[in-house]
Amino acid sequence: MAGVLIQMRTAILRRSTQGRRALGGLALVLLVTLLAAGTLWAGLVRYHVAGAGTDVLATLSFGWLLGWVTGPLVTGDDAALRMDYFKLLPVPARRLARAIMGVAFANVSLVFSLIAFASLIAYGARSGPAAALAGVASVLLDLVLAVVASTVAIAVFGPVVSSRRGRDFGTMVLALVITLLSVASGLVPILARRLTNGHSPALSALVRILPSGWGAVAVEAASRSDWGLMALALGGLVLLIAVLLAAWPPLLARRLTMSVRAGGRSAARPAAARTRRPILPPTPLGAVLGKELRLYSRSVLRSLMLMISFLVGVLVCVIPAFSGNTSLLPFAGLLFTTIAAACFTNLYGDDGSSLWLTLVVPGAYRADLRGREWAWFLVVGPAGLLLTVVFTAISGQPRFWPVVLATEPALVLGSAGLLALISVVSVNAPAADGSPSPMRVLKTHVALIAVPAAALFPAVALLVAGGAWHLRWLQWLAVPAGLAWGALLGWWSGRLAQRRLERQAPEIFSRLRAA
Amino acid sequence: MRGPQAPNGSPPGEGDAPALEFAGLYKHFGPNVAVDHIDLRVPRGSFFGLVGPNGAGKTTSLSMAVGLLRPDGGTVRIFGRDVWSDPVAAKALIGVLPDGLALPDRLTGREVLTFLGLLRGMSRAVVGHRADELLRVLELDSADGTVVADYSTGMRKKITLATALLHSPRLLVLDEPFEAVDPVSAATIRVILQRFVAGGGSVIFSSHVMALVEQLCDHVAVLAKGRVEVSGPVAEVSAGRSLEDAFVHIVGARPGGTEGLSWLAS
Numbered sequence: 001m002a003g004v005l006i007q008m009r010t011a012i013l014r015r016s017t018q019g020r021r022a023l024g025g026l027a028l029v030l031l032v033t034l035l036a037a038g039t040l041w042a043g044l045v046r047y048h049v050a051g052a053g054t055d056v057l058a059t060l061s062f063g064w065l066l067g068w069v070t071g072p073l074v075t076g077d078d079a080a081l082r083m084d085y086f087k088l089l090p091v092p093a094r095r096l097a098r099a100i101m102g103v104a105f106a107n108v109s110l111v112f113s114l115i116a117f118a119s120l121i122a123y124g125a126r127s128g129p130a131a132a133l134a135g136v137a138s139v140l141l142d143l144v145l146a147v148v149a150s151t152v153a154i155a156v157f158g159p160v161v162s163s164r165r166g167r168d169f170g171t172m173v174l175a176l177v178i179t180l181l182s183v184a185s186g187l188v189p190i191l192a193r194r195l196t197n198g199h200s201p202a203l204s205a206l207v208r209i210l211p212s213g214w215g216a217v218a219v220e221a222a223s224r225s226d227w228g229l230m231a232l233a234l235g236g237l238v239l240l241i242a243v244l245l246a247a248w249p250p251l252l253a254r255r256l257t258m259s260v261r262a263g264g265r266s267a268a269r270p271a272a273a274r275t276r277r278p279i280l281p282p283t284p285l286g287a288v289l290g291k292e293l294r295l296y297s298r299s300v301l302r303s304l305m306l307m308i309s310f311l312v313g314v315l316v317c318v319i320p321a322f323s324g325n326t327s328l329l330p331f332a333g334l335l336f337t338t339i340a341a342a343c344f345t346n347l348y349g350d351d352g353s354s355l356w357l358t359l360v361v362p363g364a365y366r367a368d369l370r371g372r373e374w375a376w377f378l379v380v381g382p383a384g385l386l387l388t389v390v391f392t393a394i395s396g397q398p399r400f401w402p403v404v405l406a407t408e409p410a411l412v413l414g415s416a417g418l419l420a421l422i423s424v425v426s427v428n429a430p431a432a433d434g435s436p437s438p439m440r441v442l443k444t445h446v447a448l449i450a451v452p453a454a455a456l457f458p459a460v461a462l463l464v465a466g467g468a469w470h471l472r473w474l475q476w477l478a479v480p481a482g483l484a485w486g487a488l489l490g491w492w493s494g495r496l497a498q499r500r501l502e503r504q505a506p507e508i509f510s511r512l513r514a515a
Numbered sequence: 516m517r518g519p520q521a522p523n524g525s526p527p528g529e530g531d532a533p534a535l536e537f538a539g540l541y542k543h544f545g546p547n548v549a550v551d552h553i554d555l556r557v558p559r560g561s562f563f564g565l566v567g568p569n570g571a572g573k574t575t576s577l578s579m580a581v582g583l584l585r586p587d588g589g590t591v592r593i594f595g596r597d598v599w600s601d602p603v604a605a606k607a608l609i610g611v612l613p614d615g616l617a618l619p620d621r622l623t624g625r626e627v628l629t630f631l632g633l634l635r636g637m638s639r640a641v642v643g644h645r646a647d648e649l650l651r652v653l654e655l656d657s658a659d660g661t662v663v664a665d666y667s668t669g670m671r672k673k674i675t676l677a678t679a680l681l682h683s684p685r686l687l688v689l690d691e692p693f694e695a696v697d698p699v700s701a702a703t704i705r706v707i708l709q710r711f712v713a714g715g716g717s718v719i720f721s722s723h724v725m726a727l728v729e730q731l732c733d734h735v736a737v738l739a740k741g742r743v744e745v746s747g748p749v750a751e752v753s754a755g756r757s758l759e760d761a762f763v764h765i766v767g768a769r770p771g772g773t774e775g776l777s778w779l780a781s
Contacts, residue, residue: 283633354618356611359582360611
């Protein structure tokens with residue numbers, strides 16, 4: 001039976017790894033190979049402090065095992081062999097459990113993990129054959145643990161992540177983790193220094209106590225001929241694997257017999273909303289504004305984009321401040337606004353075919369477009385201005401005041417119209433699985449440069465000229481000039497967008513419907 | 516058009532104009548002609564069924580009728596007003612239920628209705644009152660806190676129908692309104708539509724279910740390969756047979772399923 005399942009999975013994976021996805025897969029393989037090689041290297045280098053190598057390897061093993069266990073959370077069940085395929089099979093759960101576990105071991109990812117965990121053998125080999133052998137045992141047990149824990153995690157998380165809300169949650173977690181990791185990579189050297197110079201006994205104890213650290217502990221114990229501790233660590237791994245294996249069939253049975261619901265019912269609270277007095281005017285513009293503001297708080301894509309804009313904008317400017325460099329702080333609001341503008345340059349494309357509602361209502365185009373502009377302005381503008389004012393104030397660098405006051409309001413005003421214009425001129429429908437299409441991602445990247453360039457060039461020109469000729473008044477002149485240009489650009493590009501929507505709405509809709 | 520009801524050559528005046536009129540309507544997608552110079556009249560106050568096999572051009576024609584898809588040729592008039600040259604006047608008269616299109620799915624049903632009502636310039640009080648009634652009659656009031664994303668297919672159909680009815684239009688254009696709707700809801704929708712027609716409204720809807728069209732409609736048109744094969748009062752089109760038999764005869768199809776599969780019953 002395991003053989004049949006492996007064939008089935010190979011067939012599904014072959015179908016799904018063609019074209020663009022294959023390219024993405026290649027990038028992922030490269031990344032994972034680099035990570036594996038890096039881990040192996042950590043087992044080869046010499047450490048100045050005794051035991052530091054064990055801490056580092058235990059930490060890295062934790063990362064790899066975490067990847068195995070959280071993988072299903074991200075991909076939503078096993079992406080290829082969905083549990084639901086087996087619900088109707090007249091096969092005993094125990095036999096199916098054995099087969100699925102068998103399939104799990106036929107996994108290419110094990111090669112990368114083998115390279116990574118081999119760092120334990122390399123680390124042990126330096127202290128003699130006994131430690132190297134302990135390393136071999138640790139590697140095998142860690143690999144088995146990785147596969148078993150990952151499979152069990154599917155049964156545990158599966159029902160959660162199979163639902164739409166669960167997938168939303170998974171996507172959100174993944175995007176946030178990637179964002180935080182890329183931004184916080186500045187923190188990795190600090191963490192590494194703490195581990196390698198042995199200054200953090202608490203961190204060291206933590207990474208060793210977790211099951212992911214037991215392999216490294218066993219190797220170190222073997223190198224000291226501490227056989228008791230070695231046996232304890234390796235025995236612990238065996239016991240953990242046995243417990244997981246015993247828990248697997250009943251968990252699978254539960255997973256196969258439970259019905260996957262769409263998760264808890266909606267987050268909307270209309271009862272409260274109805275008793276609240278409406279703030280927005282009962283006009284077409286107010287209607288669109290209300291709808292858009294609700295979507296900003298309820299749509300996963302939108303809240304995600306806002307959150308990423310905020311985190312990247314703030315962290316990129318704040319992290320250097322930890323090492324004493326506060327000159328980026330005043331620009332946190334500007335960076336947040338730029339990213340938030342670039343992310344929302346596909347307002348119509350992201351909404352998909354629901355544009356039909358606007359098409360069947362007579363004369364609704366103007367309200368629809370202006371409502372979308374205002375909603376973005378109200379969501380992003382105040383936050384960007386607040387970030388700018390607060391971080392410039394705490395940066396203690398008053399020379400930046402004219403710079404930020406000339407740019408932030410201009411960017412907010414100009415972007416509101418520009419993003420509407422870009423949304424109408426270039427409409428990128430979501431991909432089949434609801435994720436942003438490659439063209440939409442490309443557009444966002446171009447907009448990251450183009451939107452601030454268009455909105456800020458008069459202000460920046462005055463600021464640069466004022467700086468070059470040491471004319472303070474010229475720099476301050478950039479503030480009203482920036483404001484005026486931003487307002488003009490926002491109004492003018494918004495009008496262009498409205499005209500184009502009025503002329504082209506059925507064509508825009510056809511593109512969205514075809515996708 | 517080869518039907519009992521030949522189209523009127525000159526466009527009629529607004530006073531007696533038909534509820535919906537296609538004249539030489541044409542649309543192609545690349546080399547495929549989806550709608551091939553259709554002429555069709557939906558009389559005022561009629562309950563009009565549009566039937567045809569998959570790919571016959573039903574959705575394409577209805578999309579062009581309501582302003583969602585620009586025709587390559589021909590005109591569409593609603594009560595004498597051209598949908599494409601006078602869209603504001605024409606669109607004010609119709610309620611639309613398209614098939615398989617998205618709604619702003621993170622809003623609740625009531626929020627969708629409120630949004631649309633205000634977008635149409637209705638007052639908040641009227642929108643609130645009508646939304647209450649529509650949600651109750653369509654039995655969506657128990658799902659008041661549920662966003663449309665969590666609706667079943669049938670519930671989506673019903674909330675979309677509510678958006679079509681909200682502004683009390685004079686013509687309803689419905690694409691597959693009964694698909695994926697449970698029998699009880701289907702009966703509710705039938706009664707609502709019959710009351711609408713009895714009150715002077717006009718309905719055109721597309722469907723695969725012949726029995727339903729036969730039971731509900733007074734007029735029917737059969738579309739096949741982008742052309743109107745026949746159109747007129749149901750009794751004339753079916754000519755003594757059941758509408759289903761007439762349909763199979765008109766589109767020249769032969770029901771399959773009699774060959775092979777000998778192992779199935781053993």
